[in-house]
Amino acid sequence: MGLLKEIISKKNKSLKPIWLMRQAGRYLPEFREIRKRNLDFIKLCLDIKKVKQITLQPIKRYDLDAAIIFSDILMVPYGLGQKVVFKKNFGPQLGSINLNDIKNQPEKKFLKNLEPVYKSMGMIKKDKTIKKKDLIGFVGGPWTILLYMLNKSSPKKNLRKVLSDRSLIIDMIRYVNHFIQLHIYKQIKSGANIIQIFDSWAGLVKEKNLQDFVYEPTKKLVKLTRSLNTPCICFPRNIKNYPEYTQIVNPDVISIDYNVDPRKILKKIEIPIQGGMDPKVLLTNKKNLEKTTNYYLDVFKNHPYIFNLGHGVLPQTDPSMVEYLIKIVRKFNDRASKN
Numbered sequence: 001m002g003l004l005k006e007i008i009s010k011k012n013k014s015l016k017p018i019w020l021m022r023q024a025g026r027y028l029p030e031f032r033e034i035r036k037r038n039l040d041f042i043k044l045c046l047d048i049k050k051v052k053q054i055t056l057q058p059i060k061r062y063d064l065d066a067a068i069i070f071s072d073i074l075m076v077p078y079g080l081g082q083k084v085v086f087k088k089n090f091g092p093q094l095g096s097i098n099l100n101d102i103k104n105q106p107e108k109k110f111l112k113n114l115e116p117v118y119k120s121m122g123m124i125k126k127d128k129t130i131k132k133k134d135l136i137g138f139v140g141g142p143w144t145i146l147l148y149m150l151n152k153s154s155p156k157k158n159l160r161k162v163l164s165d166r167s168l169i170i171d172m173i174r175y176v177n178h179f180i181q182l183h184i185y186k187q188i189k190s191g192a193n194i195i196q197i198f199d200s201w202a203g204l205v206k207e208k209n210l211q212d213f214v215y216e217p218t219k220k221l222v223k224l225t226r227s228l229n230t231p232c233i234c235f236p237r238n239i240k241n242y243p244e245y246t247q248i249v250n251p252d253v254i255s256i257d258y259n260v261d262p263r264k265i266l267k268k269i270e271i272p273i274q275g276g277m278d279p280k281v282l283l284t285n286k287k288n289l290e291k292t293t294n295y296y297l298d299v300f301k302n303h304p305y306i307f308n309l310g311h312g313v314l315p316q317t318d319p320s321m322v323e324y325l326i327k328i329v330r331k332f333n334d335r336a337s338k339n
């Protein structure tokens with residue numbers, strides 16, 4: 001067990017563990033080196049040895065408290081038989097899929113398609129580098145996954161009117177959610193001791209649809225994760241009402257985005273909080289990084305808090321800034337443990 005799980009379960013308030021969303025990835029030269037020789041991203045996510053190597057890259061370089069498996073939220077559509085490719089300077093591009101394709105996908109086939117992910121998790125778990133650290137497994141939120149499946153490319157660039165039939169969306173979410181549950185279950189059984197749900201596009205859902213598209217299906221995922229004695233972190237990026245989400249969905253940790261005012265949220269949420277700082281701060285200078293990091297640490301000094309960013313590390317980040325960030329967090333922890 002690592003520090004994250006300790007903070008979550010014992011509600012230790014003084015120590016602040018740190019890991020970063022997208023800690024393995026394009027800002028690391030050692031990742032880019034592998035990536036340039038592996039142009040098929042999905043294939044890379046299914047290469048057991050390389051997944052292990054990439055997952056451990058940031059752990060070997062930095063003093064982080066948790067590893068997150070190198071994979072992608074779009075492995076679920078891939079597992080369902082949808083074509084998924086990542087195009088350079090464009091992002092993901094998906095093939096067509098409909099309700100019946102999802103409904104008729106046998107569980108066995110889905111699990112076989114994703115078998116290398118689970119094998120990688122098992123291999124990583126056994127590695128001594130992460131013996132005292134947490135291993136985070138993850139999935140996309142059901143709404144976010146369905147949106148990619150129907151929009152067939154990033155909603156950031158061109159959000160099409162994917163569906164107008166509300167009951168069909170709810171039906172599709174239900175079927176997709178079944179496979180997301182399987183994916184969570186298998187990751188835990190293979191060695192993940194924490195699950196994070198990335199609902200990157202939760203902020204696009206209208207208030208009248210939140211209950212059906214986000215709260216209800218996500219609540220099921222949290223329930224399953226917790227029933228397996230595993231804490232669940234939820235990241236409903238850009239959602240308007242974090243306290244309402246937290247109350248209804250009931251995660252163990254709520255991860256906030258960088259538009260959230262940390263002081264305001266602190267007054268409204270009692271469970272452990274993660275993240276918040278704008279990843280763009282890592283693109284500025286050390287002085288500003290120190291000031292902003294200490295601000296977040298200070299706001300949450302009496303609250304169970306996991307240091308992370310308000311979204312993933314940006315590809316243009318200088319790795320030495322990440323190193324400095326971790327140093328600042330460690331310094332804060334050293335001071336806290338002496339007091």
Ligand code: 1CP
Nearest residue numbers: 021022023024025069070071072073091154156198200312
């Ligand atoms: O080299 C490359 O071009 C690949 C870049 C890359 C990487 C390193 C992609 C493509 N995915 C990943 C890995 C990844 N994705 C991880 C690994 C573990 C880690 O170090 O954190 C994780 C957790 C994800 C999660 C993910 N994938 C999310 C949720 C978080 C977020 O950023 O909001 C989303 C939305 C995706 C989809 C995705 N994968 C990759 C891209 C370019 C995208 C599209 C993003 C978009 O719509 O803009």
